[in-house]
Amino acid sequence: MTLWAGRVGGELAPEVADFLAADDAELLPYDCEATTVHARRLHAAGLLDDGELAEAERLLASLEYEPGDEDVHTLIERSLGEVGRKLQAGRSRNDQVAAALRLYVVDACAEAIEGIEALAGTLLDRADEEADTQLPGYTHLQRAQPVTVGHHLLAWVEMLDRDRARFRFAAEAAKPSPLGSAALAGSTLDLPAPPGPTLRNSLDAVADRDFALDYLYATAVLFGHLSRIGEEVVLWVSSEFGFAHLPEHAATGSSLMPQKLNPDVAELVRGKAGTALGRLAGLLAVVKGLPLSYNRDLQEDKEPVFAARRDTRGALAALRTLLAGLDFDRERLAAAAADPLLRATEAAEALVRGGMPFRDAHEQVAGAVRDGTFEPPGTETPHPTPGPGDIRQALAEARARF
Secondary structure (H helix, E strand, C coil), X not given: CCCCCCCXXXXXXXXXXXXXXXXXXXXXXXXXXXXXXHHHHHHHCCCCCHHXXXXXXXXXXXXXXXXXXXXXXXXXXXHCHHHHHHHCCCCCHHHHHHHHHXXXXXXXXXXXXXXXXXXXXXXXXXXHHCXXXXXXXXXXXXXXXXXXXXXXXXXXXXXXXXXXXXXXXXXXXXXXXXXXXXXXXXXXXXXXXXXXXXXXXXXXXXXXXXXXHHHHHHHXXXXXXXXXXXXXXXXXXXXXXXXXXXXXXXXXXXXXXCCCCECHHHHHHHHHHHHHHHHHXXXXXXXXXXXXXXXXXXXXXXXXXXXXXXXXXXXXXXXXXXXXXXXXXXXXXXXXXXXXXXXXXXXXXXXXXXXCCHHHHHHHHHHHHHHCCCCCCCCCCCCCCXXXXXXXXXXXXXXXXX
Protein backbone atom coordinates (compact mmCIF):
# COMPACT_ATOMS: atom_id res chain seq x y z
CA MET A 1 0.00 0.00 0.00
CA THR A 2 1.11 3.57 -0.71
CA LEU A 3 -0.56 6.77 0.42
CA TRP A 4 -0.76 8.07 -3.14
CA ALA A 5 -1.99 4.90 -4.89
CA GLY A 6 -5.26 6.52 -5.91
CA ARG A 7 -3.48 8.63 -8.53
CA VAL A 8 -1.06 6.07 -9.98
CA GLY A 9 -2.48 3.03 -11.76
CA GLY A 10 -0.84 -0.35 -11.36
CA GLU A 11 2.32 -1.20 -9.50
CA LEU A 12 5.61 0.67 -9.50
CA ALA A 13 8.52 -1.02 -11.19
CA PRO A 14 10.47 -2.88 -8.47
CA GLU A 15 13.63 -0.89 -9.05
CA VAL A 16 11.67 2.38 -8.73
CA ALA A 17 9.95 1.22 -5.55
CA ASP A 18 13.29 0.19 -4.06
CA PHE A 19 14.85 3.52 -4.96
CA LEU A 20 11.99 5.55 -3.47
CA ALA A 21 11.73 3.57 -0.23
CA ALA A 22 12.82 5.54 2.84
CA ASP A 23 15.10 3.97 5.45
CA ASP A 24 13.32 5.76 8.27
CA ALA A 25 12.52 3.11 10.89
CA GLU A 26 14.12 5.28 13.59
CA LEU A 27 11.38 7.86 13.04
CA LEU A 28 8.55 5.51 13.98
CA PRO A 29 8.14 6.43 17.68
CA TYR A 30 8.34 10.12 16.82
CA ASP A 31 5.83 9.78 13.98
CA CYS A 32 3.52 7.92 16.36
CA GLU A 33 3.85 10.78 18.85
CA ALA A 34 3.04 13.39 16.21
CA THR A 35 0.19 11.26 14.85
CA THR A 36 -1.33 11.02 18.32
CA VAL A 37 -1.33 14.81 18.52
CA HIS A 38 -3.00 15.00 15.11
CA ALA A 39 -5.61 12.41 16.11
CA ARG A 40 -6.57 14.57 19.08
CA ARG A 41 -6.93 17.56 16.76
CA LEU A 42 -9.28 15.56 14.54
CA HIS A 43 -11.24 14.47 17.61
CA ALA A 44 -11.54 18.06 18.82
CA ALA A 45 -12.94 18.99 15.40
CA GLY A 46 -15.50 16.20 15.55
CA LEU A 47 -13.85 14.14 12.80
CA LEU A 48 -12.99 11.23 15.11
CA ASP A 49 -15.37 9.94 17.78
CA ASP A 50 -14.29 8.93 21.27
CA GLY A 51 -13.90 5.28 20.37
CA GLU A 52 -11.83 6.02 17.28
CA LEU A 53 -9.52 8.30 19.22
CA ALA A 54 -9.06 5.69 21.94
CA GLU A 55 -8.32 3.02 19.32
CA ALA A 56 -5.80 5.27 17.56
CA GLU A 57 -4.02 6.12 20.82
CA ARG A 58 -3.91 2.46 21.87
CA LEU A 59 -2.45 1.27 18.56
CA LEU A 60 0.01 4.13 18.26
CA ALA A 61 1.34 3.47 21.77
CA SER A 62 2.29 -0.12 20.92
CA LEU A 63 3.13 0.02 17.21
CA GLU A 64 6.33 -1.76 16.20
CA TYR A 65 8.28 -1.43 12.99
CA GLU A 66 7.70 -3.93 10.21
CA PRO A 67 9.61 -3.77 6.91
CA GLY A 68 7.78 -3.66 3.61
CA ASP A 69 6.11 -0.26 3.51
CA GLU A 70 7.37 2.74 1.57
CA ASP A 71 7.99 4.62 4.82
CA VAL A 72 6.84 4.73 8.44
CA HIS A 73 3.96 7.06 7.55
CA THR A 74 2.51 4.36 5.31
CA LEU A 75 3.16 1.77 8.02
CA ILE A 76 1.18 3.80 10.56
CA GLU A 77 -1.83 4.28 8.30
CA ARG A 78 -1.88 0.61 7.27
CA SER A 79 -1.44 -0.69 10.83
CA LEU A 80 -4.28 1.39 12.21
CA GLY A 81 -6.82 -0.05 9.80
CA GLU A 82 -10.06 1.88 9.32
CA VAL A 83 -9.18 4.56 11.85
CA GLY A 84 -5.83 4.96 10.09
CA ARG A 85 -7.63 5.87 6.88
CA LYS A 86 -9.22 8.80 8.72
CA LEU A 87 -6.01 10.11 10.26
CA GLN A 88 -4.61 11.62 7.09
CA ALA A 89 -7.40 14.19 6.99
CA GLY A 90 -5.95 17.69 7.36
CA ARG A 91 -2.34 16.63 6.99
CA SER A 92 0.19 15.41 4.45
CA ARG A 93 3.31 13.34 4.57
CA ASN A 94 5.04 16.70 4.14
CA ASP A 95 4.10 18.13 7.54
CA GLN A 96 4.00 14.63 9.03
CA VAL A 97 7.65 13.85 8.30
CA ALA A 98 8.76 17.35 9.29
CA ALA A 99 6.98 16.97 12.64
CA ALA A 100 8.51 13.54 13.30
CA LEU A 101 12.02 14.64 12.34
CA ARG A 102 11.76 17.69 14.59
CA LEU A 103 10.80 15.50 17.54
CA TYR A 104 13.70 13.17 16.67
CA VAL A 105 16.20 16.05 16.63
CA VAL A 106 14.95 17.39 19.97
CA ASP A 107 15.52 13.93 21.47
CA ALA A 108 18.91 13.53 19.77
CA CYS A 109 20.04 16.89 21.16
CA ALA A 110 18.98 15.89 24.68
CA GLU A 111 20.94 12.64 24.32
CA ALA A 112 24.02 14.50 23.08
CA ILE A 113 23.83 16.96 25.97
CA GLU A 114 23.60 14.09 28.44
CA GLY A 115 26.67 12.46 26.90
CA ILE A 116 28.61 15.73 26.87
CA GLU A 117 27.83 16.34 30.53
CA ALA A 118 28.94 12.82 31.45
CA LEU A 119 32.22 13.27 29.57
CA ALA A 120 32.76 16.68 31.14
CA GLY A 121 32.15 15.19 34.57
CA THR A 122 34.85 12.58 33.96
CA LEU A 123 37.26 15.27 32.78
CA LEU A 124 36.55 17.38 35.86
CA ASP A 125 37.32 14.41 38.09
CA ARG A 126 40.59 13.79 36.25
CA ALA A 127 41.48 17.50 36.31
CA ASP A 128 40.98 17.47 40.07
CA GLU A 129 43.28 14.46 40.41
CA GLU A 130 45.96 16.06 38.21
CA ALA A 131 45.49 19.69 39.24
CA ASP A 132 49.12 20.07 40.27
CA THR A 133 50.74 17.66 37.80
CA GLN A 134 53.19 19.64 35.68
CA LEU A 135 52.91 19.43 31.90
CA PRO A 136 54.72 21.27 29.12
CA GLY A 137 52.32 23.51 27.24
CA TYR A 138 52.76 23.61 23.48
CA THR A 139 52.35 25.94 20.55
CA HIS A 140 53.16 24.68 17.04
CA LEU A 141 53.70 21.34 18.85
CA GLN A 142 56.87 22.85 20.30
CA ARG A 143 57.39 23.17 24.04
CA ALA A 144 56.30 26.66 25.06
CA GLN A 145 55.49 27.28 28.75
CA PRO A 146 54.70 25.06 31.73
CA VAL A 147 51.08 24.35 32.60
CA THR A 148 49.42 21.55 34.55
CA VAL A 149 47.49 18.51 33.38
CA GLY A 150 44.50 19.83 35.30
CA HIS A 151 44.61 23.15 33.47
CA HIS A 152 44.88 21.33 30.14
CA LEU A 153 41.90 19.06 30.86
CA LEU A 154 39.83 22.08 31.84
CA ALA A 155 40.46 23.47 28.35
CA TRP A 156 38.72 20.39 26.97
CA VAL A 157 35.80 21.03 29.35
CA GLU A 158 35.45 24.55 27.96
CA MET A 159 35.13 23.11 24.44
CA LEU A 160 32.41 20.76 25.63
CA ASP A 161 30.55 23.58 27.35
CA ARG A 162 30.29 25.42 24.03
CA ASP A 163 29.20 22.20 22.33
CA ARG A 164 26.41 21.80 24.87
CA ALA A 165 25.19 25.32 24.06
CA ARG A 166 25.07 24.48 20.35
CA PHE A 167 22.92 21.40 20.98
CA ARG A 168 20.60 23.45 23.17
CA PHE A 169 20.22 25.93 20.32
CA ALA A 170 19.49 23.14 17.84
CA ALA A 171 16.87 21.65 20.16
CA GLU A 172 15.07 24.98 20.50
CA ALA A 173 15.16 25.43 16.71
CA ALA A 174 13.50 22.02 16.27
CA LYS A 175 10.66 22.49 18.78
CA PRO A 176 8.07 24.51 16.76
CA SER A 177 5.50 22.21 15.14
CA PRO A 178 4.71 22.19 11.41
CA LEU A 179 1.40 20.35 11.94
CA GLY A 180 -1.43 22.20 10.25
CA SER A 181 0.67 23.10 7.23
CA ALA A 182 -0.45 19.91 5.44
CA ALA A 183 1.15 19.59 2.00
CA LEU A 184 2.08 23.28 1.76
CA ALA A 185 -1.01 25.50 2.21
CA GLY A 186 -2.87 24.16 5.22
CA SER A 187 -6.30 22.55 5.10
CA THR A 188 -9.90 23.70 4.65
CA LEU A 189 -10.83 21.54 7.66
CA ASP A 190 -11.40 23.55 10.81
CA LEU A 191 -8.78 21.91 13.04
CA PRO A 192 -7.35 23.40 16.24
CA ALA A 193 -3.69 24.36 16.26
CA PRO A 194 -1.29 21.78 17.69
CA PRO A 195 -0.08 22.45 21.24
CA GLY A 196 3.08 24.44 21.83
CA PRO A 197 4.96 26.73 19.47
CA THR A 198 4.12 26.48 15.78
CA LEU A 199 5.75 27.70 12.60
CA ARG A 200 4.32 30.87 11.08
CA ASN A 201 4.41 30.08 7.36
CA SER A 202 3.07 26.83 5.91
CA LEU A 203 5.40 26.84 2.90
CA ASP A 204 8.42 27.29 5.12
CA ALA A 205 7.13 24.78 7.66
CA VAL A 206 7.22 21.82 5.27
CA ALA A 207 10.40 22.91 3.45
CA ASP A 208 12.58 24.02 6.38
CA ARG A 209 15.44 21.78 7.42
CA ASP A 210 17.49 24.43 9.18
CA PHE A 211 16.91 22.64 12.48
CA ALA A 212 18.54 19.50 11.03
CA LEU A 213 21.45 21.59 9.77
CA ASP A 214 21.78 23.15 13.23
CA TYR A 215 21.97 19.66 14.71
CA LEU A 216 24.52 18.48 12.15
CA TYR A 217 26.55 21.66 12.73
CA ALA A 218 26.55 20.98 16.47
CA THR A 219 27.73 17.41 15.88
CA ALA A 220 30.38 18.55 13.39
CA VAL A 221 31.87 21.06 15.85
CA LEU A 222 31.62 18.52 18.68
CA PHE A 223 33.54 15.98 16.62
CA GLY A 224 36.08 18.65 15.75
CA HIS A 225 36.69 19.05 19.48
CA LEU A 226 36.65 15.31 20.18
CA SER A 227 39.14 14.89 17.34
CA ARG A 228 41.50 17.39 18.94
CA ILE A 229 41.21 15.55 22.24
CA GLY A 230 41.82 12.26 20.47
CA GLU A 231 44.90 13.62 18.71
CA GLU A 232 46.42 14.78 21.99
CA VAL A 233 45.77 11.41 23.58
CA VAL A 234 47.47 9.72 20.62
CA LEU A 235 50.51 11.96 21.14
CA TRP A 236 50.59 11.59 24.91
CA VAL A 237 50.53 7.78 24.88
CA SER A 238 53.20 7.47 22.18
CA SER A 239 56.66 6.29 23.22
CA GLU A 240 58.08 9.61 22.05
CA PHE A 241 55.95 11.59 24.54
CA GLY A 242 55.23 8.92 27.13
CA PHE A 243 53.03 11.26 29.18
CA ALA A 244 50.28 8.68 29.74
CA HIS A 245 49.46 5.00 29.37
CA LEU A 246 46.34 3.52 27.79
CA PRO A 247 43.85 1.53 29.87
CA GLU A 248 43.77 -1.96 28.40
CA HIS A 249 39.96 -2.11 28.50
CA ALA A 250 39.88 0.85 26.07
CA ALA A 251 42.69 -0.09 23.70
CA THR A 252 43.46 -2.75 21.11
CA GLY A 253 46.49 -4.80 20.13
CA SER A 254 48.15 -5.69 16.87
CA SER A 255 47.34 -8.83 14.89
CA LEU A 256 51.05 -9.13 14.10
CA MET A 257 53.17 -7.26 16.67
CA PRO A 258 52.79 -8.69 20.18
CA GLN A 259 54.02 -5.57 21.97
CA LYS A 260 51.51 -3.11 20.54
CA LEU A 261 48.78 -1.32 22.48
CA ASN A 262 46.88 0.99 20.14
CA PRO A 263 44.76 4.09 20.91
CA ASP A 264 42.00 3.03 18.52
CA VAL A 265 39.23 4.90 20.35
CA ALA A 266 41.10 8.19 20.05
CA GLU A 267 41.98 7.48 16.42
CA LEU A 268 38.45 6.52 15.41
CA VAL A 269 37.00 9.59 17.10
CA ARG A 270 39.52 11.62 15.12
CA GLY A 271 38.53 9.82 11.92
CA LYS A 272 34.80 10.25 12.45
CA ALA A 273 35.24 14.02 12.59
CA GLY A 274 35.67 14.01 8.82
CA THR A 275 32.46 12.04 8.39
CA ALA A 276 30.60 14.45 10.67
CA LEU A 277 31.78 17.40 8.59
CA GLY A 278 30.73 15.58 5.43
CA ARG A 279 27.19 15.05 6.70
CA LEU A 280 26.76 18.77 7.30
CA ALA A 281 28.18 19.64 3.88
CA GLY A 282 26.00 16.98 2.25
CA LEU A 283 22.71 18.26 3.64
CA LEU A 284 23.70 21.85 2.89
CA ALA A 285 24.18 20.77 -0.72
CA VAL A 286 20.77 19.03 -0.76
CA VAL A 287 18.80 22.06 0.40
CA LYS A 288 20.74 24.87 -1.26
CA GLY A 289 18.74 25.03 -4.52
CA LEU A 290 15.32 23.63 -3.65
CA PRO A 291 12.25 25.67 -4.66
CA LEU A 292 9.45 25.97 -2.12
CA SER A 293 7.84 24.01 -0.77
CA TYR A 294 8.48 20.27 -0.38
CA ASN A 295 10.66 18.23 -2.74
CA ARG A 296 11.54 14.55 -2.53
CA ASP A 297 15.20 15.57 -2.21
CA LEU A 298 14.39 16.17 1.45
CA GLN A 299 14.16 12.42 2.00
CA GLU A 300 17.96 12.67 2.13
CA ASP A 301 17.78 14.57 5.43
CA LYS A 302 17.29 11.48 7.57
CA GLU A 303 20.36 9.30 7.03
CA PRO A 304 22.90 11.97 8.03
CA VAL A 305 20.87 12.89 11.11
CA PHE A 306 20.38 9.26 12.16
CA ALA A 307 24.06 8.45 11.60
CA ALA A 308 25.19 11.58 13.44
CA ARG A 309 23.17 10.55 16.46
CA ARG A 310 24.65 7.05 16.50
CA ASP A 311 28.22 8.31 16.15
CA THR A 312 27.75 11.00 18.78
CA ARG A 313 26.35 8.53 21.27
CA GLY A 314 29.13 6.02 20.65
CA ALA A 315 32.02 8.47 20.56
CA LEU A 316 31.09 10.27 23.79
CA ALA A 317 30.67 7.00 25.70
CA ALA A 318 33.86 5.36 24.39
CA LEU A 319 36.02 8.45 24.84
CA ARG A 320 34.73 8.87 28.38
CA THR A 321 35.83 5.32 29.22
CA LEU A 322 39.24 5.92 27.66
CA LEU A 323 39.84 9.19 29.51
CA ALA A 324 38.60 7.82 32.82
CA GLY A 325 41.23 5.07 32.64
CA LEU A 326 44.13 7.10 31.21
CA ASP A 327 47.15 6.69 33.49
CA PHE A 328 49.33 9.79 33.60
CA ASP A 329 53.06 9.14 34.02
CA ARG A 330 53.84 11.83 36.57
CA GLU A 331 57.56 11.09 36.60
CA ARG A 332 57.83 11.47 32.82
CA LEU A 333 55.68 14.60 32.94
CA ALA A 334 57.79 16.15 35.69
CA ALA A 335 60.97 15.53 33.69
CA ALA A 336 59.48 17.12 30.59
CA ALA A 337 58.13 20.10 32.54
CA ALA A 338 61.59 20.62 34.08
CA ASP A 339 62.97 21.68 30.70
CA PRO A 340 64.57 25.06 31.56
CA LEU A 341 63.63 26.55 28.19
CA LEU A 342 59.96 26.43 29.24
CA ARG A 343 60.81 29.36 31.52
CA ALA A 344 62.31 31.61 28.87
CA THR A 345 59.24 33.86 28.76
CA GLU A 346 59.33 34.01 32.53
CA ALA A 347 62.95 35.13 32.34
CA ALA A 348 62.14 37.89 29.88
CA GLU A 349 59.32 39.14 32.07
CA ALA A 350 61.66 39.15 35.09
CA LEU A 351 63.85 41.61 33.17
CA VAL A 352 60.77 43.70 32.36
CA ARG A 353 59.94 43.91 36.05
CA GLY A 354 63.45 45.29 36.51
CA GLY A 355 62.71 48.11 34.07
CA MET A 356 63.97 46.72 30.75
CA PRO A 357 61.74 47.24 27.65
CA PHE A 358 60.14 43.94 26.70
CA ARG A 359 61.65 43.82 23.18
CA ASP A 360 65.14 44.27 24.66
CA ALA A 361 64.42 41.58 27.24
CA HIS A 362 63.12 39.24 24.54
CA GLU A 363 66.26 39.75 22.45
CA GLN A 364 68.56 39.22 25.43
CA VAL A 365 66.90 35.95 26.48
CA ALA A 366 66.65 34.74 22.86
CA GLY A 367 70.37 35.39 22.43
CA ALA A 368 71.17 33.37 25.55
CA VAL A 369 69.02 30.52 24.28
CA ARG A 370 70.70 30.66 20.89
CA ASP A 371 74.25 30.51 22.25
CA GLY A 372 73.43 27.95 24.94
CA THR A 373 73.98 30.17 27.99
CA PHE A 374 70.35 30.54 29.09
CA GLU A 375 69.70 30.08 32.80
CA PRO A 376 66.11 29.99 34.11
CA PRO A 377 65.17 32.60 36.73
CA GLY A 378 65.24 31.75 40.41
CA THR A 379 62.39 30.01 42.13
CA GLU A 380 61.34 33.31 43.76
CA THR A 381 60.16 34.52 40.34
CA PRO A 382 56.38 34.28 39.91
CA HIS A 383 55.32 31.30 37.87
CA PRO A 384 53.23 32.16 34.79
CA THR A 385 51.06 29.07 35.04
CA PRO A 386 47.78 29.31 36.98
CA GLY A 387 48.67 28.06 40.44
CA PRO A 388 46.88 25.38 42.47
CA GLY A 389 44.49 27.92 43.96
CA ASP A 390 43.47 29.15 40.54
CA ILE A 391 42.99 25.58 39.32
CA ARG A 392 40.76 24.76 42.28
CA GLN A 393 38.71 27.86 41.66
CA ALA A 394 38.39 27.01 37.97
CA LEU A 395 37.35 23.47 38.87
CA ALA A 396 34.68 24.74 41.25
CA GLU A 397 33.32 27.12 38.64
CA ALA A 398 33.26 24.41 35.98
CA ARG A 399 31.49 21.96 38.30
CA ALA A 400 28.86 24.63 39.01
CA ARG A 401 28.18 24.90 35.25
CA PHE A 402 28.00 21.13 34.77
